[in-house]
Structures are given as C-alpha cells and as structure tokens.
Amino acid sequence: xxxxxxxxxxxxxxxxxxxxxxxxxxxxxxxxxxxxxxxxxxxxxxxxxxxxxxxxxxxxxxxxxxxxxxxxxxxxxxxxxxxxxxxxxxx
Amino acid sequence: xxxxxxxxxxxxxxxxxxxxxxxxxxxxxxxxxxxxxxxxxxxxxxxxxxxxxxxxxxxxxxxxxxxxxxxxxxxxxxxxxxxxxxxxxxxxxxxxxxxxxxxxxxxxxxxxxxxxxxxxxxxxxxxxxxxxxxxxxxxxxxxxxxxxxxxxxxxxxxxxxxxxxxxxxxxxxxxxxxxxxxxxxxxxxxxxxxxxxxxxxxxxxxxxxxxxxxxxxxxxxxxxxxxxxxxxxxxxxxxxxxxxxxxxxxxxxxxxxxxxxxxxxxxxxxxxxxxxxxxxxxxxxxxxxxxxxxxxxxxxxxxxxxxxxxxxxxxxxxxxxxxxxxxxxxxxxxxxxxxxxxxxxxxxxxxxxxxxxxxxxxxxxxxxxxxxxxxxxxxxxxxxxxx
Numbered sequence: 001x002x003x004x005x006x007x008x009x010x011x012x013x014x015x016x017x018x019x020x021x022x023x024x025x026x027x028x029x030x031x032x033x034x035x036x037x038x039x040x041x042x043x044x045x046x047x048x049x050x051x052x053x054x055x056x057x058x059x060x061x062x063x064x065x066x067x068x069x070x071x072x073x074x075x076x077x078x079x080x081x082x083x084x085x086x087x088x089x090x091x
Numbered sequence: 092x093x094x095x096x097x098x099x100x101x102x103x104x105x106x107x108x109x110x111x112x113x114x115x116x117x118x119x120x121x122x123x124x125x126x127x128x129x130x131x132x133x134x135x136x137x138x139x140x141x142x143x144x145x146x147x148x149x150x151x152x153x154x155x156x157x158x159x160x161x162x163x164x165x166x167x168x169x170x171x172x173x174x175x176x177x178x179x180x181x182x183x184x185x186x187x188x189x190x191x192x193x194x195x196x197x198x199x200x201x202x203x204x205x206x207x208x209x210x211x212x213x214x215x216x217x218x219x220x221x222x223x224x225x226x227x228x229x230x231x232x233x234x235x236x237x238x239x240x241x242x243x244x245x246x247x248x249x250x251x252x253x254x255x256x257x258x259x260x261x262x263x264x265x266x267x268x269x270x271x272x273x274x275x276x277x278x279x280x281x282x283x284x285x286x287x288x289x290x291x292x293x294x295x296x297x298x299x300x301x302x303x304x305x306x307x308x309x310x311x312x313x314x315x316x317x318x319x320x321x322x323x324x325x326x327x328x329x330x331x332x333x334x335x336x337x338x339x340x341x342x343x344x345x346x347x348x349x350x351x352x353x354x355x356x357x358x359x360x361x362x363x364x365x366x367x368x369x370x371x372x373x374x375x376x377x378x379x380x381x382x383x384x385x386x387x388x389x390x391x392x393x394x395x396x397x398x399x400x401x402x403x404x405x406x407x408x409x410x411x412x413x414x415x416x417x418x419x420x421x422x423x424x425x426x427x428x429x430x431x432x433x434x435x436x437x438x439x440x441x442x443x444x445x446x447x448x449x450x451x452x453x454x455x456x457x458x459x460x461x462x463x464x465x466x467x468x469x470x471x472x473x474x475x476x477x478x
Contacts, residue, residue, distance in 0.1 A: 004101040005094055008396055015403040022410050026439040034266045034438065035141055041267040043145035044276075045199045046182065046297055048328050049335075050139060051231070051272040051433050059186070059197055059273065062331040063150060063295070063323065064159075 096385065100392035114357055115401050118457065121350040122405025122449055123412070127421055128347070129445040130413040132336050134437040138269065139332045143325055147297035148306050151313065152321040159321070164293040173316075175309050177301040181293030183282050187247065187275070191239045196232055198286075200279035223278045225260035231272035231433055233262055250287030257281065272433035354453075358460040370468055377473035386469040387462055394461035398454045405453075406446065414439050 042048075048062040104111045151170070153162035164181030171179050183200035203221060221227060226245075228236075236245055236259075247255040263271040277285075283292065298313075300306050310322045373386055412418055417436055 002098045002101075004105070005098050008097075008101060008400075011400055012403070015400065015407060018407045019403060019410070022407060022415075023441065026410065026414050027441070029439060031438050035138070037264055037266045038138065038142055038270060039145045041263065041270050042142040044201075045270075045274060046147055047184065047197065047199060047274075048143070048146055048331075050135065050269045059195060061335065062328040063152065 093388065096388050097392050100389045100396065103389065104393055104396065111397060114457075115397050117350075117353050117357065118398055118401035118453055119405045119408070121354055122402050122453055123408045124350050125347060125452065126406055126409030126445070126449055127413055127418060129442075129448070130409055130440075131418055131422065131437060133440045133442050133445065134413070136332070136336060137440045138438050140329070142270065143329060143332070146325060146328065148300045148303065148325060149298040149310055149313070150323045151296040151298060151317075152323070153295070154319050154321050161288065161292045161294060162296065164291040164296075167296050169317075170296060170298055170313065173309060173312050175300055175302060175305045177299045179296055179298045181291070181296050183279050183286070183288065183292075184294050185282075185286055187285070189235065192235045194235060194273070196275050197273050198275045198277055198282055200282035201276055203278050221260055221276070221278060223281045224256070225258045226275050226277040226281075227261045227263060228259055228276075229263050229271040229274045230265060230268055232275055233259070247285045249285055255281070255285050268433040354456075358456060369465075373465065373468045374473050377469065383466075383469045387466055390462050390465040391458065394458040395454075398457040402450060402453050406449065413437060 047060050049060050051059070151162075153160050162181070167179035167181050170176055185198055186195045187198050188195055201221070203223070236242075242259075244256055244258045247257060249255050257277065263274065282288075283290070298309070300309050306324055306326075310324050313320060314322050376386055377383075412421075414437060422437075
C-alpha cells in the first residue's frame with residue numbers, strides 16, 4: 001500500500017471516527033430535562049412561537065393577523081415601513 | 092477493492108492537484124451549508140412541535156372593525172356552555188414598548204395563586220414569589236433593563252402617563268431562553284392597570300377541550316355562534332410554524348443557489364467531455380491492455396475519494412458548527428435584527444433523512460458526472476481515441 005493510499009484511508013477513518021464521536025457526544029447531552037422545562041414554560045404562559053423575531057405583533061405571530069400591523073393601538077410605536085407614518089420616540 | 096487501481100487514481104488526482112482541491116472545497120462547503128440549514132431548521136421545528144402540545148387547544152380573539160380588539164372576560168362563561176369544552180379562561184397579555192432599547196417586551200398576566208399552586212413553577216424560576224407589585228422576567232429583559240440602570244425594579248409607563256413601579260421577583264431559567272427571553276410574567280390585575288384595561292377586559296380566551304378529537308367540532312361551533320371571534324386551533328399554529336420556516340429557509344435558498352450553481356458548473360465541465368490529455372491517457376491504457384471496467388473503476392475511485400471525503404468533512408463541520416458552536420452568524424438569519432436576541436442552545440435532533448438527502452445531492456451526482464464521459468471514451472477503440 002503506497003503512502004497516498006494510506007493517507008486517503010487514514011483520512012476516511014479519521015473523519016468517520018470524528019462523525020461518530022460527535023454524534024455520541026451530542027446524544028449524551030440530556031435534552032429531555034431541557035425540553036421538559038420548555039414545555040412547562042409554554043404550558044405556564046400559554047403563548048406560542050419562539051423569540052425568532054421581536055418585531056411588534058410578530059413575536060407571537062401565530063396569534064397575529066395580517067391586519068394587526070395596521071393596528072391603532074397608541075401604546076405601540078411603529079417602526080415598520082408598512083405603517084406608512086413613522087413617528088420618532090424619545091431617545 | 093483493488094489497491095493498485097486506487098493508487099493509480101490518487102496519482103491522477105495529484106496530477107491536477109489545484110483543480111481537484113477546488114472541487115473538494117466547493118463540495119465540502121456545499122454540504123456544510125446545506126447541512127447547517129437543515130440541522131438548524133430541524134432543531135427549531137422539533138422544539139416548536141414539542142412545545143405546541145403545551146398550548147391551549149383553542150385560542151379565541153375578538154375582531155372589531157377588522158382588527159384585533161380586547162374582549163370581556165365574562166364571555167368565557169358562554170363558551171363553557173358549548174358541549175365538550177373543558178375550560179375557558181380570559182387571558183391578559185400584550186406588548187410593551189421599551190423606548191431606551193427600541194424593543195418590545197411580551198407581557199403575560201397570571202393569577203397570583205397560579206404561581207403558588209403550580210408544582211412545575213419551581214422548575215422555571217429559582218425564586219417563585221409573585222405578588223401584585225412584582226414580576227418574573229426573561230434573561231433578555233434583565234439584560235436590557237440593567238443597561239438602563241433598572242436592577243431591582245422597572246417603572247412601567249401606564250396608558251394615562253403615570254408610572255407603575257414593579258419589582259423583579261425572579262428570572263426564568265436559561266434553558267427556556269428561546270421562549271422566555273423577552274417575556275415578563277406579571278400579576279393579572281397589575282397588568283390590567285399597566286395596559287389601562289377595565290376590570291373584566293382581556294386580550295383573548297384560552298379554551299381547552301376534553302376530547303382532543305373534538306377540537307375541530309368545538310372550533311366550528313364557536314365560529315358559528317360567535318362570528319366576531321377569530322378561532323385559532325393548535326393545527327392552525329402548526330401550519331403557522333411551518334410557514335415561518337419555509338420563509339426563513341427561502342433566505343438560505345439564496346446561499347444554496349450560489350453553492351449549487353458552482354457545483355453545477357463543475358458537473359457541466361465534467362459532463363461536457365474529457366480533455367485531450369485525458370483522452371490520450373485512456374487510449375494508452377486501453378492499448379496496453381486495460382479493460383473498459385478498469386478505466387471506469389479508476390474514474391470511480393477518483394470521484395469517490397473527492398466527493399465522499401468532502402461529504403464526510405461537510406457533515407462533521409455542520410454538526411460541530413450547529414450543535415457545539417451554536418451556529419454563530421447563520422443563526423442570526425432566524426433571529427431577526429432585534430437587540431433582544433437570545434443566546435440559546437439548539438436541541439440535538441438526529442435525522443437520517445437529512446444525511447441521506449445531503450448524500451444524494453452531492454456524491455452520486457459528482458460520481459456520475461465523472462464516470463459517464465470516461466465511459467464514452469473507454470468504449471471506443473484505442474487507436475481511434477489516440478488519433
């Protein structure tokens with residue numbers, strides 16, 4: 001077996017070993033407890049969606065309708081271009 | 092496996108070292124990019140679908156003049172009369188704009204006794220007392236409040252302009268950051284005071300159904316009886332979750348298209364024919380007695396060494412990048428641009444389908460693109476090829 005064949009075979013085994021050890025390591029992390037806490041939290045507050053976006057009305061986007069971005073609620077500052085008029089808050 | 096042929100194939104690869112190295116890097120990057128996209132999406136979908144079961148079966152929102160409006164909490168008594176409904180409860184929640192950081196907090200009102208009687212509450216916050224002048228907040232909220240020098244309390248500006256001082260009683264556990272980062276849980280009546288709601292005013296009604304199979308029937312009955320209500324079931328939310336990931340995936344698709352384009356250029360170059368030097372090489376090999384299958388085997392080894400090693404390296408990098416390093420930068424595509432980004436950890440989900448999909452998108456295509464042109468040449472007579 002020449003040197004180049006040995007290098008390729010070695011690379012193949014090293015990468016396979018790395019992949020398998022990575023998968024074993026990731027499997028060993030206890031996700032169950034973490035998931036349980038997350039489920040308890042969602043059950044406690046009862047609101048859907050993840051903190052993927054923090055734009056108004058989109059944080060809990062499953063509970064929002066398309067027209068909510070045109071809401072007339074005065075307590076919320078608009079910073080979406082869809083609201084047409086952009087007022088500036090106190091900085 | 093014929094090691095002599097493999098050795099010959101590797102020598103061939105060394106002869107065009109930089110070209111083959113480029114192909115190897117492109118294939119590795121493509122596998123890594125696609126792998127990263129699929130792994131992040133799978134993790135988030137898995138988490139969302141598992142927490143979906145913890146939500147109320149039906150949520151009712153009141154629509155007035157086409158936009159969401161508040162409702163009277165006592166309406167829940169009418170909902171309770173519908174057969175099959177187990178519970179119906181008015182909820183007070185909404186958004187609060189925090190000017191200093193230009194972010195929106197989500198405020199949820201709970202009954203004081205709910206935190207005292209609920210056993211699981213101890214798992215969510217270390218300090219668990221909640222009264223009408225205190226709140227429990229997510230880690231992102233604490234971080235932003237501290238930046239504005241609010242360490243123990245926060246002054247909410249009420250609708251009439253006056254200030255409501257509320258103390259921070261506890262912080263939600265880090266594990267729940269992806270759900271709780273921007274959340275503030277506060278006593279229901281205190282929240283009504285902040286939002287300027289009247290005594291029975293609520294944001295929506297959460298309905299639970301005894302027999303889960305009856306949810307669509309109950310939802311239909313509510314829609315027929317109260318046409319002004321927007322009725323949202325868990326199934327609607329599941330579809331909504333799918334939509335957000337389809338949308339976010341489209342952003343990834345932009346990156347994917349660039350990678351796949353470069354890959355297709357390589358495939359095209361391979362398919363459009365072999366170079367005259369390679370033709371001569373195949374001709375000489377045939378003239379000295381190599382069979383067609385030997386030539387094809389060499390080409391197969393060449394393609395397999397490049398594509399399979401690139402695939403393995405891409406997968407190893409993708410797993411490490413997503414689950415060990417938590418996908419820096421790429422994760423931000425899913426998080427948006429807000430200042431209240433959570434530092435969450437993605438849950439590990441092992442999905443064979445993803446690995447197979449990535450394999451079939453890279454290895455077989457490249458192998459075929461390498462072997463087919465060589466097969467065309469190898470089936471010709473040696474003298475014809477060399478001429």
